[in-house]
Amino acid sequence: MFLKNHSVKIFCLIFIFIAVLFNSQPYSTPDQLDSLTDNLRIAGKINESIELNKRAISQFEKKKDTNGLIAAYINMGGLLWHLHRYKESLQYLENAEDKLIKIKNFDLRAKLYGEYGRNYASLGLLEQSNSSLNTSIYFAKQISNKKKREKLLYFYYTWKLANFEELHITDSINFIQKKRLELSAQPLTFVHIAEENLKNKQLDTAEYYLNKAMSLTGDYSLYQKSMTLLAFGKLYTERESYDKALQYYLQSLAISKQLSRKNDIRNAYKIISDTYKQLNDIEKKNEYLEKYSHLSDSIEKDERNALDIPVKKIIKKESQKEKEERTKYYIIIVIIIAVATSILFFLVKAYQKKQKLKDEIIDEKLTETEELKQKLNTTGFDELSKLAMTNDPFFLPRFKEIYPEFYEKLTEKYPQLSANDIKFSAFLRLNLSTKTIAQYKNISVRTIESRKYRLRKKLDLPSDIDLNKWMMEF
Numbered sequence: 001m002f003l004k005n006h007s008v009k010i011f012c013l014i015f016i017f018i019a020v021l022f023n024s025q026p027y028s029t030p031d032q033l034d035s036l037t038d039n040l041r042i043a044g045k046i047n048e049s050i051e052l053n054k055r056a057i058s059q060f061e062k063k064k065d066t067n068g069l070i071a072a073y074i075n076m077g078g079l080l081w082h083l084h085r086y087k088e089s090l091q092y093l094e095n096a097e098d099k100l101i102k103i104k105n106f107d108l109r110a111k112l113y114g115e116y117g118r119n120y121a122s123l124g125l126l127e128q129s130n131s132s133l134n135t136s137i138y139f140a141k142q143i144s145n146k147k148k149r150e151k152l153l154y155f156y157y158t159w160k161l162a163n164f165e166e167l168h169i170t171d172s173i174n175f176i177q178k179k180r181l182e183l184s185a186q187p188l189t190f191v192h193i194a195e196e197n198l199k200n201k202q203l204d205t206a207e208y209y210l211n212k213a214m215s216l217t218g219d220y221s222l223y224q225k226s227m228t229l230l231a232f233g234k235l236y237t238e239r240e241s242y243d244k245a246l247q248y249y250l251q252s253l254a255i256s257k258q259l260s261r262k263n264d265i266r267n268a269y270k271i272i273s274d275t276y277k278q279l280n281d282i283e284k285k286n287e288y289l290e291k292y293s294h295l296s297d298s299i300e301k302d303e304r305n306a307l308d309i310p311v312k313k314i315i316k317k318e319s320q321k322e323k324e325e326r327t328k329y330y331i332i333i334v335i336i337i338a339v340a341t342s343i344l345f346f347l348v349k350a351y352q353k354k355q356k357l358k359d360e361i362i363d364e365k366l367t368e369t370e371e372l373k374q375k376l377n378t379t380g381f382d383e384l385s386k387l388a389m390t391n392d393p394f395f396l397p398r399f400k401e402i403y404p405e406f407y408e409k410l411t412e413k414y415p416q417l418s419a420n421d422i423k424f425s426a427f428l429r430l431n432l433s434t435k436t437i438a439q440y441k442n443i444s445v446r447t448i449e450s451r452k453y454r455l456r457k458k459l460d461l462p463s464d465i466d467l468n469k470w471m472m473e474f
Contacts, residue, residue, distance in 0.1 A: 030071035030108075037075045041082070042221045044258035050079050070096045070108050077115045084262045084302045086119055090309045093119070110139035110152050117159055120310055122263070123303050126163045127450065128310065133160050154183045161192070187213040187224040191231045198234055206235055226255035226264060233271065242278045249275060266295045322463060329460070384430055388440050399426045406474060416458060424451055428471040 033056050040049035053075045060068035073096035080089035096112050113136035120129035137156050143149040157180040164172040181189055190213035197206035210232055217225035233248035249272045256264035269292035276285035380402040387395035396419070400407045406429055410422065417425070427437050434452070438445045452467055461470060 030068050033068065033071055033075065037079070041079065041259075042223075044222065044255075044260060046079055046082050046260045050076065053079065066099055066103060067105060067108065070099045070103070070105075070112075073099070074108065074111045074115055077112075078118070081115065081118055081122065082260055084122070084299050086123060086302055087305050087309060089115070089119055094309075106139045106142040107148065107152075110136045110143065110156075112136075113139065114152070114156050114159070117156070121159065121163055123310060124446075125310055126167060130160060130163055133163075150183045154180060154186065157183070158188060185216075187216045187220055187228050189213075190216075191224075191227050194231055195234070198231075198238060201238070203235060203238055206231075210235060222255050222259055223261065223264075226252045226259070226261075229255070230264075230268065230271075233275075237271075237275065237278075240278075242275050246272065246275050246279070262295060262299055266292055266299060269295060319463060322457065325460060326462065381430065384426075385432075388427060388430070388432070391440065396423050396426065399429075403429065410474065414459060421455055421458060424455060425471060428468050429474070431468060431472060 033053070036052060037049050040046070040052065053072045056072040057069060057076070060066075060072060073092045077089045077093040077096065080086075080092065093112060093115055096108075100108060100112060113132045117129045117133035117136060120126070120132060133156050137153060137160075140149055140152040140156060143152070157176050161173060161176045161180065164176060177189075177192060190209040194206040194209035194213065197203075197209065210228060213224075213228045213231070217228055229248045229252035233245045233252065236242070236245035236248065249268060253265065253268040253272065256268055269288045273285050273288035273292060276282075276288060384395065384399055384402065386392075387398060403426075407422070407426075410425060411417065424437075427440075432440070434445055434448045438448045441448070456463070456465075456467055459470075461467065
């Protein structure tokens with residue numbers, strides 16, 4: 001009897017030891033780590049998931065498992081994005097990118113650029129976000145595993161859809177919605193359709209799609225259920241059933257808190273505050289409005305702290321491209337000079353004669369141009385400024401009439417410029433400031449700066465040249 005009990009105890013100790021050992025290393029591959037990370041994230045255990053991936057980083061570093069290490073870095077980037085710790089998120093993604101340069105792995109590359117896309121979108125860099133998401137979609141399409149491929153593509157189409165909705169690009173919204181629907185009919189798919197019907201006041205149709213969404217929520221993440229509940233609240237708000245709407249909003253808020261999704265929590269605070277206002281409960285309305293303001297300040301602070309990383313990355317990338325293009329340009333120049341030098345001696349006298357005649361013609365033209373400019377500047381500038389201020393479609397034709405040489409020279413030398421590029425160049429030729437152009441176009445100064453970068457690239461201008469001054473002297 002004693003031996004039997006003793007054996008049982010030994011067996012139990014061995015079992016416990018094996019269990020502890022197994023639990024201490026529950027992952028040996030990136031896929032296993034991703035599965036554990038997703039399970040914890042979906043359950044709202046973001047901090048536990050972060051600790052899991054920190055341990056994984058240490059483990060994969062010891063094992064020199066580069067794929068595992070990259071996967072853990074990318075997971076950390078996504079988890080920290082959930083907590084609006086964008087600066088830390090981007091640092092982990094940069095670590096992953098540095099390691100990924102030497103590895104051909106479509107899955108990891110798709111996930112990396114997808115997380116970059118989410119971060120850029122949250123920081124308001126929608127153009128960079130869409131560019132990163134396009135890259136992630138490209139790599140996701142190369143993944144051979146159909147289930148994994150379609151899962152990632154659904155995510156990336158969903159994130160692009162959100163960007164296009166913020167940009168109000170209807171054609172792109174419809175295109176991405178169709179692509180997403182081809183992959184899977186998830187709750188968010190029907191929520192989006194329902195919200196379109198809500199905008200058009202087709203409430204019964206909206207309710208039909210929301211019921212379809214709700215019937216699927218048990219098979220998908222809590223986030224999708226949260227968004228479905230929020231949409232139900234909007235439906236009952238449209239029906240002026242504010243008590244019922246409030247119930248759905250509070251349920252959605254509870255899930256968002258469980259998942260630590262600050263943006264969704266902030267949005268819920270605002271809509272709940274508005275609902276209490278409709279119910280004439282001023283105390284509750286002010287309570288949630290204060291929560292909304294406090295959380296908004298916190299999120300905006302995180303965004304400001306993180307913004308320097310993507311901006312530096314973008315500038316570095318653009319500078320590197322410009323450097324490469326300049327190097328190619330210099331090589332071409334050297335070749336041309338080498339060839340030209342061999343025949344220069346035989347052409348020098350004829351060249352000097354032609355050059356002298358050309359200089360005389362140019363001087364004469366310049367004199368005429370300056371006289372014309374002086375006449376036009378007094379009246380033409382004011383007229384063009386007014387047309388620019390009102391975004392008048394006759395701005396560019398009128399500019400072409402007043403500055404024909406500038407327009408012809410620009411379009412001949414740079415035929416690749418689009419109509420928008422030429423119009424933007426016209427603003428710069430008028431010496432309008434970045435702030436003034438932003439006011440005329442009703443867009444942000446940052447957007448104008450981005451356009452300057454892209455125009456500079458098309459014109460193949462070094463970064464140290466003042467673009468406004470260049471246009472004035474062109």
